Amino acid sequence: MERERSEAEAQIAQLLRTARRKLDLSVAFLSRIDERTRTMQVVDTLLPSPVDGYAGPRDSGFCLAVLEGRLPQAMPDVRDVPEAMALHPADLPQIRGHVSVPVVLSDGTVYGTFCAFGLVSDPEVTHRDLALMEVLADAAALVIEPQIRIEQEHAEIRERLEPVMDAGGPDVVLQPIVDLCTGTRVGAEALSRFPAAWQRTPDVVFDEAHRIGAGHRLELLALARGAELLDRVPGYVSLNVSPQTLLTPQCGELLEGLPLDRIVLELSEHDQVHDYPAVEAALSPLRRRGMRLAIDDVGAGFSSLRHIVMACPDVIKMDRSIVSGVDHDPMLARLAQSLVEFAHSFDVSVVAEGVETAAEHAVLQSLGVDGGQGWLFGRPAPVDALVEAGTVPAPEPLTA
Secondary structure, X not given: OOOOOOHHHHHHHHHHHHHHHHHOOOEEEEEXXXXXXXXXXXXXXXXXXXXXXXXXXXXXXXXXXXXXXXOOOEEOOHHHOHHHHHXXXXXXXXXXXXXXXXXXXXXXXXXXXXXEEOOOOOOOOOOHHHHHHHHHHHHHHHHHHHHHHHHHHHXXXXXXXXXXXHOOOOEEEEEEEEEOXXXXXXXXXXXXXXXXXXXXXXXXXXXXXXXXXXXXXXXXXXXXXXXHHHHHOOOEEEEEOOHHHHOOHHHHHHHHOOOHHHEEEEEEOOOOOOOHHHHHHHHHHHHHOOOEEEEEEEOOOOOHHHHHHHHOOOEEEEOHHHHOOOOOOHHHHHHHHHHHHHHHOOOOEEEEOOOOOHXXXXXXXXXXXXXXXXXXXXXXXXXXXXXXXXXXOOOOOOOO
């Protein structure tokens, strides 16, 4: 059964049909030529075969020979061209009239060929027909190129990610989370780190992984690596997971085997939840065993309150967009206070992210924020560096 064509392939098929009908030939097709293979990507034909995806070795058929100049682009009768006869595919009917032009992308890369052929001698196939074919081939290139660029981007992402995943996942560091009243470290967040040469933040890397279908695997590897640190540090460990990965069976199996009373699972406020009942069903058995749920980045997007109400978390993490400048911006301070009052009315604790100064610390403490995380208490570091980190003296009370 022939597969359904994509939108781009359907557009290419219309261009091929135009070529076939205008030239009064039997078959028109777009070929793609790579290092090993020649593939008839899209075919418009009056014959029962070939169909989309028909493939052979790179040097089979006429396409490569035309591109390399060994065959003319227009052949009124293939029988008059000995080299063409030598290259004639054995599994295709006898080709007579044939015309082929290169499909060239905007950077000069030759994608393949735009071809048409007939099964009877057709003296009308001449160099004059090349003008039409060239116009249609240029149009095909415009349709093809966006998908080609996506394929190239995905290949580049895959090439970067596969060695990391094959090695067991990203490096994981820990950042202290402290009690704002005492300055004592009560937990730590496990954060993924990727090679600096990539020049990409972790959230970008995970987004790229999801775009190529490797997101769940990468997240689960990071989750497992973070969980491995539980035996090496006291307090709880916050582990990050996206809602879509949370719903995979593999994620449930991984979490079920952990000491859940020492885990806070963070769901980002940036990630849209499409099915709250499904998320609740996945979380309920884990939360009954002591796992706590946190909503990350609260205040960074527009759906915070709905996200909180629907997920019923144990912890909300106040985004640094609210924390940064809270000591001198009355509006930010009021927003932080409202968030604390809202959370505490539901027995939900609040952890402020991105705390960098003692002044921010003091204001947040005065507003009733429960915990803090940021460079003031310690930067993300390997597990061995966390043991002595994460404590600061409690700030002096604010004076009127």
